[in-house]
Amino acid sequence: MLAVVTVTLVMAWPSFGSKAQGNRRQRMLASPQWKDGQFHNPQPLFNDPWGALIGMGHVSDNVSPHEAVPVLSVDAAIFSTPPASGLRVTWMGHSTVLVEIDGHRVLTDPMWGPRASPLTWVGPKRWYDPRLAIERLPSLDAVLVSHDHYDHLDRFTIEALNKLQTKFIVPLGVGAHLESWGVPANKIVELDWWQSTTLGDLTVNCTPARHASGRTVVTDKDATLWAGYALVTSKHRVYFSGDTGLFSAMQEIGRRWGPFDLTMIEVGQYHRSWPDWHIGPEQAVVAHALLRGRVMLPIHWGLFALAFHGWTEPVERVMVAAAKAHVPLMLPKPGESQEPQSHRAPARWWPPLPWETAEQHPVVSSQVNLK
Numbered sequence: 001m002l003a004v005v006t007v008t009l010v011m012a013w014p015s016f017g018s019k020a021q022g023n024r025r026q027r028m029l030a031s032p033q034w035k036d037g038q039f040h041n042p043q044p045l046f047n048d049p050w051g052a053l054i055g056m057g058h059v060s061d062n063v064s065p066h067e068a069v070p071v072l073s074v075d076a077a078i079f080s081t082p083p084a085s086g087l088r089v090t091w092m093g094h095s096t097v098l099v100e101i102d103g104h105r106v107l108t109d110p111m112w113g114p115r116a117s118p119l120t121w122v123g124p125k126r127w128y129d130p131r132l133a134i135e136r137l138p139s140l141d142a143v144l145v146s147h148d149h150y151d152h153l154d155r156f157t158i159e160a161l162n163k164l165q166t167k168f169i170v171p172l173g174v175g176a177h178l179e180s181w182g183v184p185a186n187k188i189v190e191l192d193w194w195q196s197t198t199l200g201d202l203t204v205n206c207t208p209a210r211h212a213s214g215r216t217v218v219t220d221k222d223a224t225l226w227a228g229y230a231l232v233t234s235k236h237r238v239y240f241s242g243d244t245g246l247f248s249a250m251q252e253i254g255r256r257w258g259p260f261d262l263t264m265i266e267v268g269q270y271h272r273s274w275p276d277w278h279i280g281p282e283q284a285v286v287a288h289a290l291l292r293g294r295v296m297l298p299i300h301w302g303l304f305a306l307a308f309h310g311w312t313e314p315v316e317r318v319m320v321a322a323a324k325a326h327v328p329l330m331l332p333k334p335g336e337s338q339e340p341q342s343h344r345a346p347a348r349w350w351p352p353l354p355w356e357t358a359e360q361h362p363v364v365s366s367q368v369n370l371k
Contacts (some may be wrong), residue, residue: 012100015155017148017177019223024190031192032051038222039172041210043247043276043367047077051273055308062353065127065164065303069302070349072335079105079138087236087261092131093131093303093334095242097264099157102233104141104202107242108264116151116304118215124151124304127311131335138339140166141199146242147213147226148174151304155181162187169197169204173224177215180263193227205230207253209244210276210365213309218242230257239291241265244299245276246283246365250290258292262330262340268301268314278307280363281317285325290370295340297330302350311354319346321358335366 020028033039074090083100090098095109112130117123124339143166145153160287161168162183170178175188179265190199191206198204207228214221230253231238239253239260254260265287270280278300279287288296301314315331322329332338 010119011223011258014181015150017155018180020101020173020176024173027190028225031172033172033193033225038212039225040222041276042249043210043246044273045104045129045210045212045276046366048273050297051244052271055273059308060310060313060354062179062231063308063311064305064310065311067340067351069128070333071128072133074138074199074335074337076138078337079171083339083357085339087238087341088339089295089297089330089332090337091299091332091334092313093126093128094301095266095299097147097240097297097299098137099231099238099240101202101231101238102235104199104233105138105345106142106144106202106204107137107161108144108233109144109146110157111151111154111243111303112157112160113154116149116154116306118150118155124306126303129302134160137164139204142169142204143168144204144229144239145174146209146228147171147211148224149213150175150215150242151306153177155160158183159189167199169206170317171184171206171225171227177224186188187305191227192225201233203232205257207239207257208247209242209247210247210278211217211243211245217363228253231258233259236261237259239263239265239293241251241279241287241299243277246279246287246288246368248369248371250287251370254290254292260291262295263288263291263293264297266300266320267298268309269304269306270309270314271307272361272363275363275365276367278363280367281314283323283328283363283365284318288327289325293327295328295330295343297332297340302334306326309361310353310355312353315350316355317358
């Protein structure tokens with residue numbers, strides 16, 4: 001047993017990344033979010049361990065697809081023609097989106113690995129292959145990373161993307177992981193909440209989020225920051241939530257950088273026993289309004305089983321909530337490109353499966369004070 005554990009740790013070790021040192025560490029210590037040796041949310045995350053344990057006994061029969069997910073293969077030729085509106089997004093599944101915004105291309109939380117895990121043979125397995133090979137990606141201005149959990153920061157993906165001429169924009173501390181995987185320091189931009197960097201006439205603003213971080217769970221809990229991003233040009237504005245619970249500062253994000261032509265907000269992988277970790281479908285629609293969004297693209301679903309609910313439940317619930325709030329949705333198939341300006345009523349491409357409603361399984365973030 002000891003030999004198995006030792007071999008497993010040796011195999012996983014490179015994917016754990018590295019801890020921040022030197023100037024990077026000093027920047028972290030100076031952050032308003034840093035306290036008592038780790039990063040903190042202004043509103044601590046509520047957890048109900050007993051409720052989570054009970055939830056393990058009530059896992060949906062459809063937590064993963066039983067049949068092939070209807071997906072599209074991305075035709076790389078589409079990127080040779082700029083979007084007519086200036087804004088186009090291609091959803092690759094989960095939180096990976098290729099955003100084309102007024103002549104710039106930005107890739108969010110790229111996940112090309114086979115599993116959300118430090119190992120290739122154990123951990124949550126993706127339901128379908130990547131929609132486009134990395135070597136067929138168009139030129140990128142930036143890769144955005146929201147935090148260092150494995151379904152958002154994959155070592156093998158970063159190593160492959162490092163071969164491209166692109167910047168990596170990450171929250172404080174995450175750059176240490178990238179450098180340990182061979183990314184040069186001059187390709188990494190690390191930001192604290194409310195800080196910005198520019199790429200020509202595109203401004204990338206690092207926004208607060210309500211979440212956590214850590215790749216070993218034991219030794220690096222909340223040792224790096226988590227964040228969302230607001231992409232702003234003179235013509236368009238896009239918000240990317242990363243992973244987050246609901247929090248009141250979303251109103252300030254909307255005031256500073258909204259209104260947003262498109263919000264890309266996570267809707268999946270939730271449970272009532274940990275309502276602050278992931279926002280859930282109904283609160284995602286609330287967040288869209290707080291952010292002053294126009295069209296909403298639900299993300300963080302459709303690729304991995306990371307919670308107990310059915311795999312189609314997030315999209316079913318967000319459709320109900322959006323209809324009540326009169327929020328236009330974009331619901332592309334994985335691999336499909338769409339322009340928010342020409343959005344249409346979403347077509348159901350997923351199978352009809354049983355799911356729990358918001359009334360049956362409410363997800364309500366704690367300590368939220370909306371003025």
